[in-house]
Amino acid sequence: MNTITRLFDFPYHQLEKYNLSDSLVTKYGNDWIKTSTEEYLDKANAISRSLVRLGVNKDDKIALISSSNRTEWHICDIGILQTGAQNVPIYPTITSEDYEYILNHSESIYCFISDSEVFEKINAIRKNVPTLKEIYSFNEVEGCKNWKELLTLGEDKDNQNIVEERKNSIATTDLATIIYTSGTTGRPKGVMLTHQNIVSDVLMSAVRVPLRAGDTRALSFLPICHIFERMLIYLYQYYGISIYFAESIEKISDNLKEVHPHVMSVVPRLLEKVYDKIYAKGDALTGIKKKLFFWALALGMDYKPYGENGAWYEFKLKIARKLIFSKWQEGLGGELELLVCGSAALQTRLSKVFCAANIPVMEGYGLTETSPVISVNDMRNGGFRVGSVGKVIDGVKVKIAEDGEILCQGPNVMIGYYKDETQTNDVIKDGYFHTGDIGEIDQDGFLKITDRKKEMFKTSGGKYIAPQVLENTFKQSRFIDQIMVIGDGEKMPAAFIQPNFDFLKEWGSRKKIAIGSTNKEIVSNEKVISRIQEEVDASNANFGNWEKIKRFELTPDIWSIEAGHLTPTMKLKRKIIKEIYKDLYHKIYS
Known part of the structure; x- marks a missing residue:
C-alpha cells in the first residue's frame, strides 16, 4: 500500500512493511501478551463483520471507554472505523452526568468498556440513554456482554465483502471520530476530526520525530482517549514500532524496567x-x-x-x-x-x-x-x-x-x-x-x-498577569507541588499552593521541626508557612512588582484527576479549583 488516506490504513501499512510479532502488547496478570500485526487486523476485521451483522451503518456512533490503554481498544478502533461508523472515545474518570450527556449528544448506539467500575457508571445512567443498544466489556464483568462475543460472531467471513465495500466507500474527508473536550459553558464540546485531519497530522509529524522504524519499542500510558496519545499510536504503527501499554501511572516505574522502551x-x-x-x-x-x-x-x-x-x-x-x-x-x-x-x-x-x-x-x-x-x-x-x-x-x-x-x-x-x-x-x-x-x-x-488567552487576567490596576509563566517558575521549588495563580479583577495576584507533603515531612525530620502528622496540620503550621513564604519570595524576584504573588494559602488536599482538580492530562481545572477553595479565596481578598 503506497497511500495512507484513512486511519485504518495504518495497520495495513504496518503489515505490508514490517509485519510485527509484537504490534500491540498488553500485560494481563504477570504476563505481557503480544498481538502480531496479522492478528490485530484479523480481530479488527472480525469486529467489523460483527458490527455490520448487528446493523451498524455508516455514520453511526460507537463509544470506547477504557480505564487503561490496552490492545482491545485499538482492535475495536480499527473495527469501528472500517464500517464507516465513528469512534467516540470517552475519559473513564468523568462524572455519570457527563457520561449521560456525551452518550446522548453523540447518539452512541454501542459502547465498549474496560471493566466493572466503568460498567457500573454506564449501567446507572443507561435508562436515560435511549439510543444505547448494548454494552460490551473487555474484562469479564457480571451482567455485561463480553467483547469476545463479537469476535466469535465475526468468525463467519461471509459478509467480509460488505466490510470491504464499506472501507472503499470511506473518503479521507469523512468524519472519523468525535472527541469531547471541556467547554466554556460547562458542557463538553465534541471535536469532529476527519480521517484526513489525523492522517495528515501523523504524516506531517513523522518527518519531525526521529523514530527508528521496525526495531523499536514504545511505552504508552497517557490516556488513549486524548488525541495526543492516539495520534502517536498511529505514528508508531506507521513506523512499525511495537507498542507496549503501561498498566497504570502507579506501575509505570515497574513497566519501564520490564519493557525497556526506546x-x-x-x-x-x-x-x-x-x-x-x-x-x-x-x-x-x-x-x-x-x-x-x-x-x-x-x-x-x-x-x-x-x-x-x-x-x-x-x-x-x-x-x-x-x-x-x-x-x-x-x-x-x-x-x-x-x-x-x-x-x-x-x-x-x-x-x-x-x-x-x-x-x-x-x-x-x-x-x-x-x-x-x-x-x-x-x-x-x-x-x-x-x-x-x-x-x-x-x-x-x-x-x-x-x-x-x-x-x-x-x-x-x-x-x-x-x-x-x-x-x-x-x-x-x-x-x-x-x-x-x-x-x-x-x-x-x-x-x-x-x-x-482565557487564563490571562487583569488586576484591578489594569495590569495583565500570565499565570502559567508564574506557576512554572514557582513549581521549581521542592516545597511546592502544585500552584494556581489567582487575582482576576482583584488588586493583586495571589495563589493557592498545594505543598509537596512528602518533601515537607522529610524537611521537618531533617530540621527536627514538628510540623504535624496530617496534611491539615502541616498546612496550618507557622514554620511551614514561613518556609514556603521564603520560596515565594525567591521566585517573586523573577517578576515585576505588579506580577509578584502578594499572598497565598496552602491547601491540605492532594490535587488530582479523581478529586477534580486536574484534567486527565494533568492541567489545572481553574474554575473548579477556585470553587473548591472559595473560602480561601475570600480569606485572601476580604
Whole structure:
C-alpha cells in the first residue's frame, strides 16, 4: 500500500512493511501478551463483520471507554472505523452526568468498556440513554456482554465483502471520530476530526520525530482517549514500532524496567515528578557522591544543544553522563532515546537537564482541534531550541494575531464542533482556527507559547498577569507541588499552593521541626508557612512588582484527576479549583 488516506490504513501499512510479532502488547496478570500485526487486523476485521451483522451503518456512533490503554481498544478502533461508523472515545474518570450527556449528544448506539467500575457508571445512567443498544466489556464483568462475543460472531467471513465495500466507500474527508473536550459553558464540546485531519497530522509529524522504524519499542500510558496519545499510536504503527501499554501511572516505574522502551510520550507533570524523585535520591547521598550529583545537575542546568557551550563543557558533560546521568537512564528502563512531551508548558530547566542526561525531550504544541500537532522540536538539523515548542510542521500555516493569539490553518484543523455551529464559528474565522493560546515566533521560526488567552487576567490596576509563566517558575521549588495563580479583577495576584507533603515531612525530620502528622496540620503550621513564604519570595524576584504573588494559602488536599482538580492530562481545572477553595479565596481578598 503506497497511500495512507484513512486511519485504518495504518495497520495495513504496518503489515505490508514490517509485519510485527509484537504490534500491540498488553500485560494481563504477570504476563505481557503480544498481538502480531496479522492478528490485530484479523480481530479488527472480525469486529467489523460483527458490527455490520448487528446493523451498524455508516455514520453511526460507537463509544470506547477504557480505564487503561490496552490492545482491545485499538482492535475495536480499527473495527469501528472500517464500517464507516465513528469512534467516540470517552475519559473513564468523568462524572455519570457527563457520561449521560456525551452518550446522548453523540447518539452512541454501542459502547465498549474496560471493566466493572466503568460498567457500573454506564449501567446507572443507561435508562436515560435511549439510543444505547448494548454494552460490551473487555474484562469479564457480571451482567455485561463480553467483547469476545463479537469476535466469535465475526468468525463467519461471509459478509467480509460488505466490510470491504464499506472501507472503499470511506473518503479521507469523512468524519472519523468525535472527541469531547471541556467547554466554556460547562458542557463538553465534541471535536469532529476527519480521517484526513489525523492522517495528515501523523504524516506531517513523522518527518519531525526521529523514530527508528521496525526495531523499536514504545511505552504508552497517557490516556488513549486524548488525541495526543492516539495520534502517536498511529505514528508508531506507521513506523512499525511495537507498542507496549503501561498498566497504570502507579506501575509505570515497574513497566519501564520490564519493557525497556526506546520512546514514550509524557506530560510536563510526569517529568516534574520524575525529576523530584531523582533530586530526592541525590539529596540523600553523602560525601563525594552527593557533590558529584549536584555538580552534574548544575552542569545540566546550563545545557545548550549542538555544542554551543564549547569543547570544555562537552568534555565535562561526557563525564557527568557516565558517572551520574547513566543512572537516570537505568531508572527509565536503560534504553530510552526520546521523550515526546505535550499538553502543557514544560519548564526550561527540565528540558535542559533531561537533554543533558542524554534523554532528549522533544516538546511540541497543539490542541485536540488541530489533531493535535502544530509544531514540534527536532534535535536533528538545528530544529531544537530550549524554551520553544519547535518549528511549525510543514503543511501547516501559523500566524500571530494583533493581540498575540496563535492562529492556525491546515489539513489538520477540525471540521467543527458536533451539533454546535455557534461555537465552531467562534473559533474558526477567516479560514484560521483561533487556538486561544498566546505566543510568538522568533526570527528563526521557533514558536514559543506564553500563556492561554482565557487564563490571562487583569488586576484591578489594569495590569495583565500570565499565570502559567508564574506557576512554572514557582513549581521549581521542592516545597511546592502544585500552584494556581489567582487575582482576576482583584488588586493583586495571589495563589493557592498545594505543598509537596512528602518533601515537607522529610524537611521537618531533617530540621527536627514538628510540623504535624496530617496534611491539615502541616498546612496550618507557622514554620511551614514561613518556609514556603521564603520560596515565594525567591521566585517573586523573577517578576515585576505588579506580577509578584502578594499572598497565598496552602491547601491540605492532594490535587488530582479523581478529586477534580486536574484534567486527565494533568492541567489545572481553574474554575473548579477556585470553587473548591472559595473560602480561601475570600480569606485572601476580604
